Amino acid sequence: MKLWFIAALVSVQQVYFHAWGGSDEVNQYLRWAEQQLAAEDIQLVHVKVADISETVALLLRENQQQQQRSAVDLLWLNGENFHALKAANALRGNLSAAVANSALLDPSLGWQHDFGIATDDFELPWGVGQFHLLVRGLGHTNSMSPQQLLDYANSNPGRLSYPKPPEFHGTTFLKLLLLELNQHHGALYQAPQAAQQAQLLAPLWAYLDQLHPLLWRGGREFPASAAQQQQLLAQGVLDNAVSFNPSELTNAQRNQRLPATIKALLVGQRAITNSHYLAIPKAANNPEGALQVVNFLLSEAAQQRKQAADGWGDAAVIRFSHDNTPQHVFPAQAEPHVGWVKLLEQQWLERYQQ
């Protein structure tokens, strides 16, 4: 770590990578990447943030002020944060042309759209998330229909919950229920039309009206984040948590953060699948370095290491030269159209936060 000071003086190429710092596995993985990149004379600095939207707020402000050189070289993001930066024209474009390893990306994974918005080469995928539940004492069940979940809640009142929307795990839970309760109605993959909104949302609200009284604190209070819910699960207060990382459970159990009796569970037959991405601010101070880091992170070695079971365990987004098996742990479920998200979040708040 003393290298850091020396490096500051002789100005080795630093790349300031703003990324969520709440996961030990991710942090360890980035430490490994740091060591690997040192050989390429790049010093990767992981700037750990509690919420990447802090960085996004900074970038938007920098962009608004038309600052030439940003404090951020690279960031890890997806969804709304990407939309905002893309809309503000704050990101560097044409990434795939500048990143050789982007040729390895597996186009069948559906990363070309990030929560329903075209990535348009303003970000490159880094990994894949699949939404699922972590549940205590399930026996051999791997999936449940919404009705079965309701029955479970009925027989175990006060033991289930989900993160409070608009936290994105919470919103994803709503999206999943919306799809399942409407038998994956085609209109859900289109921008919502006024005529169908009420009709398609009604089953969801009816379902939640039934479910909420059976949840933790009678559904009047929800965990603030997936991480907090996972702590409640570990402490025995809740019987479930939610996760986007199919390896999270294995990791947590190996490190004795979650009891061995907990299992992964799908609601419906498939897991909502989306990608998380890397993007470079338009005003990045060291864009070449950042591109080099992205190239490394998309290399076979880095992607292999990332999905290793004793590491982060995050699914790869590239096709490995020697192995063409599909990467997904769970069958993939596409996202509903982004227009529904806003409706879900808004109406959820109106109904359940008064």
Place this chain on the structure above:
Amino acid sequence: MTSAYVRLSEAHLTLPQSQIRLPAISLQQGELLAVMGPSGCGKSSWLRWLLGDQQSHLLVQGSIELAGVDITTQAIEQRGIGIVWQDFLLFPHLSVIENLRIALPAHVRAQAARVQRSMIMQRLEQIELAGLAQQPITALSGGQRARIAVLRAVINQPRLLLLDEPFAALDSDLRQRMRQWTFAYLSKIGTSAIIVSHDRSDFPPHCQLLEWPKGHNHD
């Protein structure tokens, strides 16, 4: 009067409640000026103005000349004027000898500690307080404090010494002795001084006397 050592021009004092016009005053070297007037009418503030201590509640139009130089705009530390406060204000965190050492004139402070010490001890012996040199200030009686306060002011060798009701804090018996001691001491070392008091008996018989003028209330 061209050879006057201290020359105060006619001055106009603006206090929050009143305005005061002071006549021009001159002092010869070694001469004593006594300023007499009731408490709370601006005498002490005027004294602090002479010292160079700017106060927001007092505006003075006038000038001070010391040894032929106009010092009106000089900072306190450049004027070479010393003061003995009514409440002495010896430094409570320092011993007697440290209180005196801190007041030595700059050219003595530049000399070896041994020289400084012998100079202080010599002065302390003159006022018969050498035995208290190492004592903390808190261990001193009122009279002892008063003498140390005067000594501390003169050891600095000021060109002009200001005394602000220097005996007011002492009881009457002690007060009488302190007066005699102080004026004898001042005349021995030949320092010019201005003493301010509300009590006529605080002044020595032979000195220039100024009755503090009555102020005009603001209209």
Place this chain on the structure above:
Amino acid sequence: MITVSQWRTSVALVVLVLPWLLLAGYIGAQLLQQPQLLFSWLNYPGLSTMVSQSILIAVAIMLIAWLVILSVQPSTAGGCRLLQLIALPHLALAIGLLWLLAPYGWLWRLLPESWQLQFFDRQQLVSFVVILALKEIPFLWLMSQRALAQMPWQRWLLSGQSLGYSRQRSWWLLVMPELLRRMRLPLMIVVVYSLSVVDVALLAAPQTPAPLAVQVLQWQLDAEPTSQLFASYGAITLLLLAALAGLLILALEKLTIWQLLPRLKGTTVRLPVATLISLIGLLAALAIVAQSAALGWFYPQLLPSSWSLARWQQELPQLLQLFAHSAGLAMLVASISLIWVVVLLEWQRRGRISALMMWLLLPLLVPQLTLLLAWQQVFALLTSGAGGWHYGMALVAAQIPFSAAYVALILAPAERRFEQRYVTTLQSYGYGFWRSWWLAKRPLIKQPLLLAWVFAGLVSMAQYLPIVLMGGGRWPTLTSELVANSSGANNQLIAIYAVSQWLLALCFVVLLAWPQRITEGEQR
């Protein structure tokens, strides 16, 4: 001389007022965008509950703090134990207490299930208030002792007794009114903190809906323009609530002095504050220390399945670097803040700087994220494309207003009472002003200076947002790592960083135990 003091005053005012002009510009620009959205903001789901919750929290904290002040006794013993609690970071205390006292907590695992208290749990108003109160009581106690040290209360008691009042009645009639007056600002700061705190609120306060400050931050972090506007409305509402709290504190003080104190007669108000609170604090700290070395600790086991220091060892290299960053930054920020406030207060003596204390204390009354984003523009001039040292400077500069506020709070009362003629006397011996200050004033107000420095350091140490927003992540600290880790679910890692942060803060607080007496200079 007049021009010099005018020059000083203008410099001071520019430096003091500029941050607020930037803020006004920032908020103003946002408000002007779409004024019609105010209506949809007012209809935001749960807004009224958010506001009323915040008010409830503030009022509860105010009343608790008021009781604490009423129960203050001059003491030297007992209080020192409270100091270790001041060092315990808010978030660490919250995590520790919940781990200890929540229904699934360590303490309850010792007792039969039917004994469990349901009211102290995560995301409950009561537990949030309890945690805030526990954290603020030592601060209030310390400030009360400072205030008492600056009052000749023994003489007042004697004169009261000589008039025929009992000692206790003299205490109520003569000492307490003055103590209440002097505790006005600390009380205000405690209440405003309870209105604006976010990290502890996310853990301990209800979330459906959350207290207003939490929602303001969430709006602000939501990239949508509408949310930004909502955040500004929310921030202004928080400011209004803070102003309201100020009025309420004044009213409570007057009511107490006019109505309550004359009726108290021989009553004594005693809370077993020191012992109980230091015990709870110590247990919370112990709970975190235990967690930092525990593996597989699940309900309802009394002890983890194994203890291990492996994680500590693994983190040690990072921890040492972060420790150095945090300590260095804290010392630098504390020293500059102290010097800045000392200079301002000396200038203030020579030429009035209007509303100096207000300018200095304002940073404690405004949501921090709003402020930092408003300042970002200016800081970018310093940091844009520059090296780590520039970011370091920006970071220090951005932290100073928050540290300086505490310096002002602690130092100003002592400074105001200082007999400045001590300095004048030394100047008359030929020493320059600042040399006179160093020789005469510094030793005489050593204790408040040290206390202010330590507090400024603690405040700097606890900063998270400036590290990310102004420092661009160039200078991570124990706190920034703790906050980042706290957003995850790894309890052991969170505990390791919380314990480290606590240890660093303890290093600072230990300085306060430096043997010293309150000297004559500040008792005037």
